[in-house]
Amino acid sequence: MKRVCLDIASNYFHNPLSGFMNTPAQARDYFDSKTFKFHAATVYDSSNRKYKGFTDHNELFDYLLKADEIITFNGRICDLIVLEKLVGEESIRSLWRKPHHDLCGWRLEFRLKRAISNLLPDMAVSWETVKSERLAKICKSLDNDFVADHLADTYRDVKFTLALFRLYERSGDKESTFQDD
Numbered sequence: 534m535k536r537v538c539l540d541i542a543s544n545y546f547h548n549p550l551s552g553f554m555n556t557p558a559q560a561r562d563y564f565d566s567k568t569f570k571f572h573a574a575t576v577y578d579s580s581n582r583k584y585k586g587f588t589d590h591n592e593l594f595d596y597l598l599k600a601d602e603i604i605t606f607n608g609r610i611c612d613l614i615v616l617e618k619l620v621g622e623e624s625i626r627s628l629w630r631k632p633h634h635d636l637c638g639w640r641l642e643f644r645l646k647r648a649i650s651n652l653l654p655d656m657a658v659s660w661e662t663v664k665s666e667r668l669a670k671i672c673k674s675l676d677n678d679f680v681a682d683h684l685a686d687t688y689r690d691v692k693f694t695l696a697l698f699r700l701y702e703r704s705g706d707k708e709s710t711f712q713d714d
Contacts, residue, residue, distance in 0.1 A: 536579040537597060538604040538698065540690040541612040542572040542683035557629070560610035561617075569615045573680050575687035577695050584691065586671070586684045590619045597628055606645045606694040607637040636697050639706065649693050656696055664689040 545564075571590040576597070578585060587593040594616060597603065605612055613633075617625040642648035650657040668685035675681045 534579070534601045535599060536602040536604060537600040538577040538579075538691050538695045539574060539593075539597070539608065539612060540605070540687040540694065541574040541593070541615055542687050543615045544570045544572070545611060545615050555610070557609050557614060560614045564614060564618070567618075569618050571615065571619055573683035573687055574612075575684060575691045577691050584688060586688070588680055588684075590616060594620050594624070594628075600631060602632045602634065603628070604634045604694060604698050605636070606648070606690065606697065607635065607643075609633065609635045609637070634698060634701070636694060636701060639697075639701060645690055645693060645697075648697055652700060653693075653696055656693065660689070660693070663692055 571593075572588075574587040574590075574593050576585050576587065576593070577583070578600075585596070587596070597616075603613075613625065613628060616628070636648070637643055637645075640648070640652060642651060646657075646660060649660065664685045667688045668681060671684055672678070672681050675684075
């Protein structure tokens with residue numbers, strides 16, 4: 534089984550005045566008139582146990598189509614909505630049909646960094662280090678500091694989301710597993 538954990542960096546934002554968005558439909562409605570610019574993404578692929586960076590949303594989309602399951606933190610109202618706006622509703626339907634483990638809200642944690650601090654405190658101390666080490670590694674091969682910074686951010690977020698998912702699996706909880714149309 535090919536399970537992928539992903540995070541996307543884009544110009545997507547949450548307006549604090551918009552209220553709480555809990556479903557993909559609410560995010561679609563709110564961002565209907567907005568356009569998104571894809572900056573970068575990172576995917577962890579369980580089948581080969583490797584991280585892969587993306588700077589093209591079409592390549593990311595093609596890669597995700599081969600996954601059996603998707604793992605995210607806030608992906609239902611952020612990452613997949615961004616991708617949906619970029620590739621189209623019809624194209625992304627197959628991704629929405631895949632089992633999707635979105636950990637946002639699990640154990641009432643709605644921010645990744647806070648979830649790590651509260652649920653995996655031993656890991657939390659490496660939050661900044663993970664990003665800076667990744668940035669140092671990829672800056673050598675990229676000319677674009679903006680993209681490198683986003684790739685380092687998404688790498689960090691995927692790494693910590695994956696750790697949170699492993700805790701989720703060990704817990705036996707099932708309430709954060711979604712399959713949306």
